[in-house]
Amino acid sequence: MAQITDSAGAPNFLNRTLWIDDNLKVLSGINSECVDLSYLDPPFNSKRIYHAPLGSKAAGASFADTWTLDGVKTDWADLQEVADPAVYHTVVGAGLSAGESMQAYLTFMAPRLLELHRVLKPTGSLYLHCDPTASHYLKQLMDCIFGRTNFRNEIVWSYSGGGVPRGAFARKHDIILFYARSKDTPFNILRRPYGEHNKTGRRATDRGGTRKLDYHPDGAHMTAVWGDIKPLVNWSSERTGWPTQKPLALLRRIIEASSNPGDVVLDPFAGCGTACIAAEQLNRQWVGIDIDTKATEVTMDRLARECGDNTYTIGDYEPRQGKLALADGDNRVFVNQNPPVRTDPDRPTRSPRxxxxxxxxxxxxxxxxxxxxxxxxxxxxxxxxxxxxxxxxxxxxxxxxxxxxxxxxxxxxxxxxxxxxxxxxxxxxxxxxxxx
Ligand SMILES: C[S@@+](CC[C@H](N)C(=O)[O-])C[C@H]1O[C@@H](n2cnc3c(N)ncnc32)[C@H](O)[C@@H]1O
Structure with a gap:
């Protein structure tokens, strides 16, 4: 059968596609330069195994965040094939300074970040959520892949609550590395009201995502330290039990800053679909990937609860024909277990992987x-x-x-x-x- 060829930059998926597979396989099959914004919240190299609590909506979901070179043999082979010397030496160098587990973790991340860079439009943006365990190594990797001049911000998501961690100063923040694909990448400056306070005299916060934060055209230019978004607690209404679920308010902020209605948002470590739900609420198109089959059920449940009066249904997978956008009122979600096949003109005849x-x-x-x-x-x-x-x-x-x-x-x-x-x-x- 003759293979279809799309024009450059045309996506080869429909809006609201959820892939249940290893994201490297899926990303390798996505056309180049068709995504406006990618947010990723991968494992952080925390050396832990996460399980959703029994009885929660996500019960059964789990993922391991432990890394050995033996466990990433195929990713290592990919890295050799891709043969990017800067990336290769960064990964090996991290192994020398931080040990085998860090080298294995970066070996896993590198081919995925290379693919994410490829699928972003020249005007696209990427937000990589991590923490100080690996953020400095990931930043060096991102500099190699995106170019140092395309680094935009190191966002510090600072939060309180939960236990007090051990250490010299208690660490209560995550890092989000924000890179632009090129100097032409647009950005919507977000502003918060000057001196915003609630009735108790405290600064208004998101309270675990239950209230939408508003942005004001004449307010203060937001800084890269975000202290107003609370992490989810057990009683937060949006909590599903998915391990390391992030608040919707965090994702809404990122999506509002770096995309516009109709744009395509991609989350390759989608989990319980926080980025997908936020994108849906903000009228963006979205695709999510997660290796855990439980992601479908939990994301469908959240769409029903958190995205207005629409009734979402699972549609049979269809390859994209013509437009990416679905017709008004078409609320199908396409769950797919097979990786896509590239249809863009610059697809290689021989895949590096x-x-x-x-x-x-x-x-x-x-x-x-x-x-x-x-x-x-x-x-x-x-x-x-x-x-x-x-x-x-x-x-x-x-x-x-x-x-x-x-x-x-x-x-x-x-x-x-x-x-x-x-x-x-x-x-x-x-x-x-x-x-x-
Ligand atoms: C930190 S969680 C993401 C949580 C998500 N941001 C949310 O709010 O629900 C990381 C996710 O990555 C998924 N994952 C790990 N390795 C993967 C892989 N190779 N391909 C796709 N998903 C993967 C795990 O199943 C897990 O759901």
Missing amino acids: IRTIRWHELGTGERRPCPGCDRPKYFDDFDLDHIQPRAKGGLDTDDNLQLLCSSCNRIKGQRFTMTELRQRLQTEYLRERTNT
Whole structure:
């Protein structure tokens, strides 16, 4: 079937698409330069495993924030393939100064940040939510990928409440790194009323996201230290129980500052969909990705509760045809378990990540069956092989590349097709059986 080609910058997804998959696979399939704003709240390298409390709407959701080099083997292979020396040395350097876990964490983050940079429009913005555990390493990585001159702000989200952490000065803040894709990236300056106080004489805060914060055209230019947005507490009405859920007010602020109605917002670590819900409330289009299947149910529940009187339904997945926007009154959400296929004119004929894409296709588990001999093999045991040998006219394109274990690859070499390889393996197997 002939592949569709869209014009440059056209998205290959519909508004309100939620992908349940590894975000690297999904991002690799998204067209270049079609997203206006990305917010991401990845694991922070906290060395913890998070579980949603039993009985909460998110019960069953969990994610691990522990990192080893062994656990990121395929991401490491991606990093080598992408071959960006600055990125590579930043990751390795972080390993030297902060140890293996930090190197593994950045190995996971680097290919995802490279993809996010690619999918942003030249006028796009990215907000990376992290904390001081890794913010300085992530900033260096972002400088390599976005360029140092495109750094806009280090936002400090300062909050109170909860326990008092140990340490010299108690840490009560997160860091949000804000980068523009280029000097042409627009920004809506947000202003708060001068000396805004509530009746008790205290400065007005968001109270855990229950009240919408207003911005005022003649007020004071907001600074990068945000102390007026409370973290969610157990009794906050918007709390779902999703581990590390962020307040809607935080996301609304980011979306209002760096996008306009109709723009496309992408959250690749969507969790319980906070960025998606805020985007919906502010009439932006959105796409979310999360690896946890529970994300669909919780996001659908929040859409019903927090996005006005609309009735949202799950629609069958459809590839985008023509416009990205849905018609007025079309409140479908497209939940998709398959990564998208790029349709933009600059899609490569050979993906830099083809090795890991093919690895994922071989199934799950530490060892996966070799397409030649069927024996289970580790990732490192496989070579990338041209299905139709190059000597016989095979092209160096994704559809002609597969993984084969090294011993099958040696036998197949430049001479055999897959059918010939299997015949040969069968003959050898029969010969061995006869001899024993
Ligand atoms: C810190 S939480 C995000 C919380 C979110 N901001 C919210 O308010 O609900 C990180 C999320 O990343 C998801 N995640 C971790 N690794 C992922 C991956 N490789 N691809 C997609 N999602 C992933 C986890 O399932 C988790 O929901």
